[in-house]
Amino acid sequence: MSAKLTIGFILNPFAGIGGSVALKGSDGEDTVKQALAKGAVPLAEKRVSQALKLLQPYAKAIEFICPAGAMGHDCLVAMGFDANVIFQPQQPSVASDTHGFIMALNDYGQQQPIDLLLFAGGDGTARDICAYVSDSTPVLGIPAGCKIHSGVYAVTPIAAGRMVEHMVNGELLSLVEANVMDIDESAFRDGVVRAKRYGEMTIPDDLRYVQSVKSGGKESDELVLADIAAEVVDLIDDSRAIVGSGSTVAAVMELLQLDNTLLGVDVVAEQELVAADQTAAELIKHAQTALGNDQLCKLVVTVIGGQGHIFGRGNQQLSPQLIRLIGIDNIIVVATKSKLQSLQGRPLIADTGDSELDQQLSGYIRVVTGYRDYVMYPLSSPQ
Known part of the structure; x- marks a missing residue:
């Protein structure tokens, strides 16, 4: 296929930052500040690099659409990919920047449809994306947060990279609906797990090549x-x-x-x-x-x-x-x-x-x- 695979890409640079310092999550600007004050080191980009490393041989076959700076462009360029910046986030970025990028991506997709939105974060990031992403855009999450209850994430960053690799190689992938879940972090810090469903998004999945109702005849x-x-x-x-x-x-x-x-x-x-x-x-x-x-x-x-x-x-x-x-x-x-x-x-x-x-x-x-x-x-x- 001559056309490039067009991938929207967004990274929550603070995803998972509260985990190592026992904050049980990273949602909210105050939590991020607390984590940094406790000496936490951002690890989301390292998780993303595990997925992107598998895609480096296909760099010329992929077109990335992303936010500027730490929310996408920096990581992609460091891994050797070309990237088209369509959104300028705040410095440092906040949750509303995710909303802003997704809305910009929706506008971009009106002229040039996106084949996949690849994102890195946790359940909070998935919630933010679910609230704004176009229903016609398949998504796939690279797990990088403390909380990964949503079904929109690959099981590991490498698994996410493999899925995109299948797409680049033109392999068949089914599309399935997956739930976006999140828990109440405040309650979780008190030892109470209170999960809630916030919607669903379409994700690529391994194709069952033979349709279950078709056995010949x-x-x-x-x-x-x-x-x-x-x-x-x-x-x-x-x-x-x-x-x-x-x-x-x-x-x-x-x-x-x-x-x-x-x-x-x-x-x-x-x-x-x-x-x-x-x-x-x-x-x-x-x-x-x-x-x-x-x-x-x-x-x-x-x-x-x-x-x-x-x-x-x-x-x-x-x-x-x-x-x-x-x-x-x-x-x-x-x-x-x-x-x-x-x-x-x-x-x-x-x-x-x-x-x-x-x-x-x-x-x-x-x-x-x-x-x-x-x-x-x-x-x-x-x-």
């Missing part, structure tokens, strides 16, 4: 497609949806009990068929109508088996103008895991006829492979 295939269809119906909800061609997408229309143009493109609004077998010009008008009424417009496409194309083969009605109107975040790609596995590691392909758009689409894309089941898969362009 027509009945199992139908179960897989039914799971995919159920997830897509939830995703399109009451939006206007442009539904592409192919048997996997046809399962969505079947679940909605709507007529389907197997080799054409149909339009669904509020889960009712409003237009069948539309041309490129007609589809643009549908998208403009939806957007003009402040309604979301989503595009559902599948993968051409054996080839990997999602645009440019059998769906030329999905023009570059239409894709830009809808927006990358509103594209829903569906495929069975067996279809992805049949590509033998080759990336999906976007061949829209607009090379600039193809490059913008390149990177990792979320593929619906079942109900609440996704994988991250590389998408490339003809170049």
